[in-house]
Amino acid sequence: MEELKKIVASSIGIALSNEMDCNEILDKIEVPKDKINGDFAYPCFHLAKIMRNSPANIASELKEKITLANNIKRVEAVNGYLNFYMDNANLTSETLAKIMNEKEMYGSSDIGNGQNIVIDYSSPNIAKPFHLGHFRNTVLGSAMYRLYQELGYHMIGINYLGDWGRQFGLLIEGYNRYKEEYDIEKDPLNALSDIYVRINTLAKEDETVMDAAREQFKRLEQGDTELLKKWEYFREISLKEYNRIYEILGCHFDSYNGEAFYNDKMEEVIDILIKKNVLIDSQGAKVVEVGNNMPPCIVLKSNGSTIYATRDLAAILYRARTYDFTKAIYVTGSEQILHFRQVFEVAKNLVDEKYQKGLVHIPYGMIRLKTGKMSTREGNIVYINDLINDAIYKSKAIIVQKNAQIENVEKLAKQVGVGALVFNYLKSNKLKDIIFDLDETLRFDGETGPYVQYTYVRIRSLLEKANFDENNKEIKFEQLANEAEINLIKELAQFETIILKAANEYEPSILTRYIIDIATLFSRFYNECQVLNCEDENLKLARCALSYCTGIVIKKGLAILGIECPDRM
Ligand code: ARG
Numbered sequence: 001m002e003e004l005k006k007i008v009a010s011s012i013g014i015a016l017s018n019e020m021d022c023n024e025i026l027d028k029i030e031v032p033k034d035k036i037n038g039d040f041a042y043p044c045f046h047l048a049k050i051m052r053n054s055p056a057n058i059a060s061e062l063k064e065k066i067t068l069a070n071n072i073k074r075v076e077a078v079n080g081y082l083n084f085y086m087d088n089a090n091l092t093s094e095t096l097a098k099i100m101n102e103k104e105m106y107g108s109s110d111i112g113n114g115q116n117i118v119i120d121y122s123s124p125n126i127a128k129p130f131h132l133g134h135f136r137n138t139v140l141g142s143a144m145y146r147l148y149q150e151l152g153y154h155m156i157g158i159n160y161l162g163d164w165g166r167q168f169g170l171l172i173e174g175y176n177r178y179k180e181e182y183d184i185e186k187d188p189l190n191a192l193s194d195i196y197v198r199i200n201t202l203a204k205e206d207e208t209v210m211d212a213a214r215e216q217f218k219r220l221e222q223g224d225t226e227l228l229k230k231w232e233y234f235r236e237i238s239l240k241e242y243n244r245i246y247e248i249l250g251c252h253f254d255s256y257n258g259e260a261f262y263n264d265k266m267e268e269v270i271d272i273l274i275k276k277n278v279l280i281d282s283q284g285a286k287v288v289e290v291g292n293n294m295p296p297c298i299v300l301k302s303n304g305s306t307i308y309a310t311r312d313l314a315a316i317l318y319r320a321r322t323y324d325f326t327k328a329i330y331v332t333g334s335e336q337i338l339h340f341r342q343v344f345e346v347a348k349n350l351v352d353e354k355y356q357k358g359l360v361h362i363p364y365g366m367i368r369l370k371t372g373k374m375s376t377r378e379g380n381i382v383y384i385n386d387l388i389n390d391a392i393y394k395s396k397a398i399i400v401q402k403n404a405q406i407e408n409v410e411k412l413a414k415q416v417g418v419g420a421l422v423f424n425y426l427k428s429n430k431l432k433d434i435i436f437d438l439d440e441t442l443r444f445d446g447e448t449g450p451y452v453q454y455t456y457v458r459i460r461s462l463l464e465k466a467n468f469d470e471n472n473k474e475i476k477f478e479q480l481a482n483e484a485e486i487n488l489i490k491e492l493a494q495f496e497t498i499i500l501k502a503a504n505e506y507e508p509s510i511l512t513r514y515i516i517d518i519a520t521l522f523s524r525f526y527n528e529c530q531v532l533n534c535e536d537e538n539l540k541l542a543r544c545a546l547s548y549c550t551g552i553v554i555k556k557g558l559a560i561l562g563i564e565c566p567d568r569m
Helices: 002-015 022-028 047-051 055-065 088-105 132-150 167-181 188-205 207-221 225-249 266-275 308-323 334-349 384-402 409-427 449-465 483-492 495-504 509-528 537-561
Strands: 040-043 072-078 081-086 116-120 154-158 279-282 285-288 297-300 327-333 359-364 367-369 434-436
Touching: 002 022, 002 040, 002 055, 002 072, 002 081, 022 040, 047 055, 055 072, 055 081, 081 088, 088 483, 088 537, 116 132, 116 308, 132 154, 132 225, 132 327, 132 359, 132 367, 132 384, 132 409, 132 495, 132 537, 167 188, 167 207, 167 225, 188 207, 188 225, 207 225, 225 384, 225 409, 266 279, 266 297, 266 308, 266 334, 285 334, 297 308, 297 334, 308 327, 308 334, 327 334, 334 359, 384 409, 409 434, 409 449, 409 509, 409 537, 449 509, 449 537, 483 509, 483 537, 495 509, 495 537, 509 537
Parallel strands: 116 154, 116 327, 327 359, 367 434
Antiparallel strands: 040 081, 072 081, 279 285, 285 297
């Protein structure tokens, strides 16, 4: 498909007498949703100003200049668009032969050329439960990690743990007072967060408690061994809990350097900002003006202490030096948009332009529950473990109801339950708020994870029944000419473009929706065309090959999103 697109771009380039850069043309070419409008469309609106003519006239004039060759069968000018109709016979055999040949490698590319991309994601605050927001963060970051990996980038996943700050003074103080009342090892995150809430309330009433907490944090900052041990303990038991979730989600981190890691790296940042003369006094605090109608970025508070932003600045400097990144991506909730805009602006003073330009913040929307049932304590704090267990438990019931004899039901229920959650989170645009409804998420029909997994399973069983040989080189793909077949093939041909688009737009939902489209097109094809009962052996073989290729794309697409495909269900 990419090849065909390039052919179209170059034919437009020639028609424009090579006055326009071919890559620019390529960027503008669209794939019409409705195939009636052709396989590709080139909007002429941006040319109106340059060519001093209406888009409709420009399209008609260009149409006359396009040569019909090289797979271009027909061109039409419609409402300022130039629509291209391609020769499908070639597309069909090229696409399917490519998939059969490349198998699991289909869709991958090496555009990234091994360049480094840092992705800071998940990054929960230790000693606190993992809530729905962090779950969305983790799933989103993990999908971005794999999307870029598919494009040939070298990925560095960083879990920037929230493991530093004044609150640890309070936590230590609370722990000393209340630890006997809890079985901390049993449920560390809830115990610690409970302790924190209690001591925080107390400190608000009693100034001496706050003083004691301040003293604890000061000693911790100065490296008091006993306190450091406690802090390490909090970090360790928290990570152990988080790792359980990471393992279930199959996500990967190359570093767990959190905020604490930057404790001794902020001084250099302050020095640089002073030397550059950008650190100014503002009501006792030290700030950097960032313009663009934003409030200044506070780097040191009036009592001289560093803050979240100071550590993020140190992290930018460190990551540029350590990883020499092309991009450094940050995934967090949208409430941190201003924070990152400010920090990225200040970073201009710290790192080379090429690094500063590579800083990207990916914000995401909120998650709300449809039912308040799932133990909400404070707004959206939901026990993720409960949610995952619920999803697995319910999937198991559905699977067993469908087939009581099914083997490996535990593993299967996990694949389906967890897959359904992940799929649901990655289905909508990242900025959109999600109203979460577990039963809806687990449905076997509609736009759900189980539905696409089930499509894959159907394909596998079909191929088994047909005894399909995936290494057969004698398949006559040109037999596939009916509309349902062609539409599916055209969509399969888009895989590489979709991966690129989803990565470039930091929007895994583009891939999720694509997989839904593939599953839907497959169902249509399967309803309209006989496969197993097809009398013509050559056609049957070609249809099996098409099914096989669909299976490859679904399985790989889901794997990029972080979802496993069961063999049976
Ligand atoms: N710990 C923060 C939170 O839970 C997210 C950290 C994001 N990463 C960063 N480099 N600031 O909201």
